[in-house]
Amino acid sequence: MTSDGTEGGTGGAGTGALSPQDEAVLAVERRSWPRPGAKERVIRERLGISPTRYYQLLNALLDDPRALAHDPVTVNRLRRVREARRSRR
Template sequence: RGPPEPTEPAEPAASAELGGSDDVRGPGGLSERDRAVLAVERRGWPGPGAKERAIREQLGISPTRYYQLLGALLDDPRAAEHDPVTVNRLRRIRAAKREHREG
């Protein structure tokens, strides 16, 4: 019986797709992956499936993980400093959805 086999991460590292570690902080204190998530969200998407495909291909993560990261970014003041237009727009959309569910 040998040493245990190393386990693969649940998601491929986005850093491989982005050319660096997602722990590397850039201007404003956001990681390269955080900035890439905001950039994907900033784009317009032509139809269903295109955004999810881009998330997988460009970021190397699942759409579910993408939306988890995006949700955390909306609560991060560094994200609002980096891209206030996108973050504030998404915060308004999130607040409207919450209000609709509760109301």
């Protein structure tokens, strides 16, 4: 929860820079993970949210132009992965 009582995340769409939580979500996605469960543990411990909430925030970030401007390599890679998964369904 942020100091203004909101949950943070992509709630500030269209208001300039990404929130610290949004930047942290993208930072987690930039890393590679050595073993199963390591990423989920980091999500819970460092971000203080559930993995389900994390993936909801991440999916919204992939459609946010501010996220693309902040980290184009990661966002474009994740967009390609998302589209490949959608096309298999």
